Amino acid sequence: MLEKMTREDPLPCVDDFTHILEVVIPLLVNQNVFYKTSCVSYIASFLVGLVFEDRSHEAYMFLNKLIKHKLYQPTTLMYNTVIIALCDNPDKTMMDDALKLYQEMVSQPDVVTYNSLVSGLCKIRRWAKAYFLLKGLLDKDISPDVETFNILINTICCQGRLQVAAHVIYMMHQRGISPNIATYNSLIDAHCVKGEMDKARSLVNHMVSNHHLAPDTATYTSLLNGYCNDYDKMDEANDYCKDDNKMDDAMLIYHEMNEKGFKPNCVTYNRMIQSCFSAERFEDAHKLLDDVLAQGQTLYTNTYCDILHDLLEKQLLAEALSLYDLLGEDSKLNSDMSVLEVLLDGLFDCGEHDFARELFEGLSARGLKPTPGIYSSMICGFCEEGLMNDAKRMFLEMEENHCWPTTDTYNYLVLVYLQNKCYDDVKVLLYKMKRQKHYLYKSTLSMLRASVAAGSLDVTLSNLIKKLV
């Protein structure tokens, strides 16, 4: 049987466990010393094999059977193998299995057992239980190691309690345990999230000079996010003049990490590019974008929409269009309806309704079918330019293409038609609304009632209006 189990062979399935449990294990247990030793390694490697094949639950079942049938008293190593596997998977039931295993352990849990359980619990945010276990570790006089502290510090940092984290660092120091890069990264990240960039930078310096630890991708990523966040926050604070130095800092970090062979990930690239466009640092934005495209990646749709919206809102038409051209008309991004919607809205905002019309009319040639959102952008755009005939034509085309207007569009049109004294059109709209089971918003309703009261709308419409509430 032992010979049969080579690394290349797949492990037996659950049904075959019976044979191993009832025949192989008792055989090994009852043999001489040599076989007893191989029994330990047999079970241990069997468990490792199951875990390696992503069959952690089976490993758990197997270990349980060994215990329940009193076939073999598992060692701490065996328990840890299974507990680690169960905790790695941030799944509630698996975590419960791990805890159950721990509670019923017949051997002494060690620091590995505790670290796995605590980190698993922190991942599913069961802080209280994690704390309780950590306390148990100290009570049982098991020495915590760097990893124990890292789990603790990371958890505390995620909650933003940096004072507490500093205290834990002190405790760590008292026990003669040196922080590693993961310890520092947790702290640096937490400061960056809070926008405390000076503190983050001084931690980086401290880490380099006192512990000879070099910043890694995670360190740089935290710094980049921190500077971009900092920059974006200024927008929320409605500062009339944004401080571009923040983006200078971000770009310096970016160059430094590039020199060391690190690259930001997709999320960070997107964020940086958006901040650069927002800071009107177009050269930097394009440099970053080229980098992303060279990696075979592209912008997130949401980021792209935000950038286009921002540029067009600032009337930076040329920049928006050069970005659109760079990504290519046939690209997936430029064929996305939410992108096109933003673009159309922006073009109208910039007074470029001919351009918007051209873009819209080119859609079918590109094999793209306008959505209700696209139509409503066109309709709103035309209305705002006072091009009522174009708006009405667009509305009809929308219906002909079986693209049904939303309640929003209907309400919007009713208001615009009222403002433009197109009373016959209002009447038609109201009938359509009733047929398609749409309703009137409060604001639309009061405008309609006012028009009826003023005599501009037929009193006979009152009944219909009532039904649309």
Place this chain on the structure above:
DNA sequence: GTAGGGTTAG
């Protein structure tokens, strides 16, 4: 000698 360790942000 045997195990784990570094998350996540659109």
